[in-house]
Amino acid sequence: MPDYIIIIYLICIALIVICEVRKRRKKGAVIVTCLHILNYDLVYSFIWLVLSLGMFSLFLDDFFDYYSFFVPKYLNKWYYMFSYEYIVEIENQLLQNENKMWFELCKIAFYKSELQNLYISMLWITSFGMFFYRGIQKSEVCTNGIWLRMHMYKWERIKAYKWITDSNKQNQKGHIRSYKLVLYIMNGKIDKKLLNQDTNEKVIKVKSIDKDIVDRILEEKNIIMKS
Incomplete structure (x- = not known):
């Protein structure tokens, strides 16, 4: 997943927040705040939370092993490990090497898959946040x-x-x-x-x-x- 996808992802979250604020401004003054009702949004949020934590745990299990592989030999900063573009660049450099470093290439290929799991868990944790936020909202009678x-x-x-x-x-x-x-x-x-x-x-x-x-x-x- 290229890095610009993350930027688009963050922009989408910002747009959702802006739309939510604008909708809230249209409701007018609150007259009566209702009681909370258990709803399916909370159930959905729990499902997304379990999925995201499961996917994140898959990434975390091998992260420190990959850390010792990349830093400092290929990357001088640990947070560069979260950049898909940096990982692809390292892979291309190894492919251009006359002496094919198959072990390193396999390691990078597996890490790219793990990195995609991390990105997916980020999307799912956002879904959890959205459904959980909706689920805990109380209804309001407004003007x-x-x-x-x-x-x-x-x-x-x-x-x-x-x-x-x-x-x-x-x-x-x-x-x-x-x-x-x-x-x-x-x-x-x-x-x-x-x-x-x-x-x-x-x-x-x-x-x-x-x-x-x-x-x-x-x-x-x-x-x-x-x-």
């Missing part, structure tokens, strides 16, 4: 709509809603501590064709003390309540 897992659903996209009593969340006196709010979000043109349905259900969890506030906001926005 411009509902913020749900890094997406802003404006009021005009919410067609209807209904409340579900969260019977498992009761205190010792039997009082309900939270409610589940099911939102029926209108799909875009592409989602309508792919899913073959006009709306998609999203669920958030609201504290019992905030239920009336959220209910009033939804009524003010003329959103239909389903029974």
Whole structure:
């Protein structure tokens, strides 16, 4: 993997962060912060974490052996070992040598494969970070709509809603501590064709003390309540 791929990779991460900041600015003031719900993003993040750590361990197992091979004979700085371009340059120099150094060439070929494992683990650890960040986000009822897992659903996209009593969340006196709010979000043109349905259900969890506030906001926005 050439070094410029890493630069593109870092630029993509920066663009994702910038887009996230811009989306957050559009949500307006936060009126109600909802409770956290365990979601599949956290499951996905755990899978990506296991994969990335496994791939990184493959690289780390033989790293010190490769270090003694490259430094200082071929590289005068240890961090040059992470540059694919430097490794390829060493390989080309050995190939141009009249006395083919097959052991060294095989060593470099194996290290190039290990280096690619490192790059892949970097991509996977980024996926872990993205899914984990999404998974721990709390939904928010804002002035411009509902913020749900890094997406802003404006009021005009919410067609209807209904409340579900969260019977498992009761205190010792039997009082309900939270409610589940099911939102029926209108799909875009592409989602309508792919899913073959006009709306998609999203669920958030609201504290019992905030239920009336959220209910009033939804009524003010003329959103239909389903029974």
